[in-house]
Each structure stands twice: as C-alpha cells, then as structure tokens.
Amino acid sequence: MSPSDSNAPFADLQDRTDAPVEVWNADGAGEVIVLCEHASNHIPQRYGDLGLTAAHRNSHTVWDPGARAVSLALAKALDCPMIASRVSRLVYDCNRPPEAPSAMPSRSEVIEVPGNRALDQAARDERVQSVYRPFCEAVTQLIMARQHAGRQPVLVTVHSFTPVYHGTTRAVEIGILHDDDSRLADAMLDEAAALPHRQIERNSPYGPEDGVTHSLQLHGQRNGIANVMLEIRNDLLADPEAEQTMAEEVLTLLRPALDRLEAATPATTAPARQGGSSDA
Numbered sequence: 571m572s573p574s575d576s577n578a579p580f581a582d583l584q585d586r587t588d589a590p591v592e593v594w595n596a597d598g599a600g601e602v603i604v605l606c607e608h609a610s611n612h613i614p615q616r617y618g619d620l621g622l623t624a625a626h627r628n629s630h631t632v633w634d635p636g637a638r639a640v641s642l643a644l645a646k647a648l649d650c651p652m653i654a655s656r657v658s659r660l661v662y663d664c665n666r667p668p669e670a671p672s673a674m675p676s677r678s679e680v681i682e683v684p685g686n687r688a689l690d691q692a693a694r695d696e697r698v699q700s701v702y703r704p705f706c707e708a709v710t711q712l713i714m715a716r717q718h719a720g721r722q723p724v725l726v727t728v729h730s731f732t733p734v735y736h737g738t739t740r741a742v743e744i745g746i747l748h749d750d751d752s753r754l755a756d757a758m759l760d761e762a763a764a765l766p767h768r769q770i771e772r773n774s775p776y777g778p779e780d781g782v783t784h785s786l787q788l789h790g791q792r793n794g795i796a797n798v799m800l801e802i803r804n805d806l807l808a809d810p811e812a813e814q815t816m817a818e819e820v821l822t823l824l825r826p827a828l829d830r831l832e833a834a835t836p837a838t839t840a841p842a843r844q845g846g847s848s849d850a
C-alpha cells in the first residue's frame with residue numbers, strides 16, 4: 571500500500587452517518603490524531619432507550635457534551651484527523667476494554683441503566699463487535715498507515731466532565747491526564763501559566779487508577795506514540811462560542827507542547843490496566 575492509498579479504508583466512514591464511528595480528515599497533514607470516544611448521545615434503535623428516563627436521556631452520563639465540538643475544532647486548527655464514536659457510551663464505552671464492567675454499565679454515577687442489567691454474553695459480544703471494534707480498528711488503521719509512511723502520530727483524546735459529581739463541586743476546569751507515558755501531558759502542563767485564569771490539573775478529576783486511560787494505553791503506549799487525555803468541565807462548553815474558545819485555550823497549551831515533542835524518542839510499551847468505574 572502506498573502512502574497515497576493509506577487512507578482509502580476511511581472513505582466510507584467519512585460520509586456514512588449510520589456507521590458506528592466517524593473519521594474526519596483522515597488525510598490531514600498534521601501528526602495529531604484526535605479521539606473522541608464519548609462524542610455522541612445516539613442510542614441505536616435496536617437497543618431501545620436502555621430504560622433511561624427522559625431527563626437522563628441527554629445527560630452527561632450518556633455522552634460528553636461539547637467534547638466532539640472541541641475535538642473537531644482542534645482537528646481543523648491542526649489539519650489533523652478526528653475519530654469519534656457515533657454511539658452513546660452507555661451502549662458501549664469505547665474508552666473501556668470489553669472485560670471492564672464499566673464498558674456497558676448498569677449504573678453510572680446516580681443513574682440506573684436498566685437496559686444494561688443482566689446482559690448475556692451474546693448481547694455483550696454484539697456491542698463489542700458493532701461499536702467498540704469498529705472504533706478501535708479505525709484508530710489502529712490510521713496509526714499504522716501513518717507509521718508505515720514514516721510519520722510520527724501523536725494521540726490526543728478529548729472528554730468533558732460534569733461540574734458536580736456525586737454531589738461534590740469540582741474546581742478543576744481542564745484536566746491533563748496520562749498513564750505511564752507522560753511526555754505530552756508534562757509538556758502541556760509546563761505551558762499552564764499561559765492560561766492564568768484556568769484551573770488546570772494533572773490526572774484530575776480522574777486518573778489512571780479510575781480506568782480512564784484505556785485508549786491511551788491501547789493506541790498510544792502500545793504503539794510507542796506520545797499521548798494525552800484532556801478532560802474539560804462541561805459548564806465551560808455551554809454553547810458553540812464557548813466550545814471554540816476552549817479549543818483555542820487547549821491549543822495554547824498543545825501547540826508548544828507538540829513542538830517540544832518532535833525530537834522525543836518513542837516510549838516503551840506498557841501492559842494494559844483493567845477499566846474501572848467513573849464518568850470519564
């Protein structure tokens with residue numbers, strides 16, 4: 571496969587809104603690959619409404635509000651690809667391995683998910699095959715195609731979190747998360763003084779101990795590519811203007827961090843950690 575053919579498998583996914591994964595700008599010149607596992611609140615018809623109440627149907631439990639908009643803004647600014655799930659995290663959480671209970675949670679924070687109770691193995695397998703595998707395969711194919719072409723991908727995964735969790739208010743506004751490979755997170759945190767009005771914290775409001783670094787481990791560390799997970803408080807993503815402002819703030823940290831990473835050597839691989847429970 572020549573480099574010019576390397577993105578051919580994505581042509582279908584770019585345009586098909588019924589596909590479980592969205593791949594935007596696969597041919598982008600930038601080396602970053604933006605992931606958005608919790609981009610969508612869509613629950614495919616075959617799963618009904620999972621037994622959710624109307625009030626919970628669009629809550630942060632179902633998706634990460636604003637995360638796709640920030641992901642897309644970053645991808646546009648960096649001329650790089652974005653890969654986003656088109657299915658709700660409550661059907662399958664693409665940032666969890668299939669063996670993690672939180673991959674198809676029957677309870678998330680204070681919300682019950684009746685449609686996920688007593689799932690048998692066949693039902694679990696169907697969701698793995700129809701939601702998780704296509705997402706992972708899209709990411710893997712893009713990374714492999716770029717590495718094959720001698721390029722050095724960098725992984726940035728974008729999430730949002732609720733300002734109040736289990737009744738506790740969170741002060742952190744931007745979380746910079748990492749697992750064993752902290753190169754990109756360290757470089758971004760070194761730039762935090764450029765946003766003095768923001769509360770920016772390392773591995774907050776979640777960290778690797780919460781099982782939220784599955785994508786970083788699987789697609790970043792195992793491939794030896796620099797990676798970071800961004801968590802943005804969702805009250806700061808209330809409308810399109812706010813989403814764009816936040817994307818620009820993230821770029822204030824990310825652009826100089828990427829510049830400093832260019833000469834970095836690949837990280838060693840690390841074993842995957844079992845996914846835990848959180849709303850990350």
Ligand SMILES: [Zn+2]
Nearest residue numbers: 608634729850
């Ligand atoms: Zn998330």
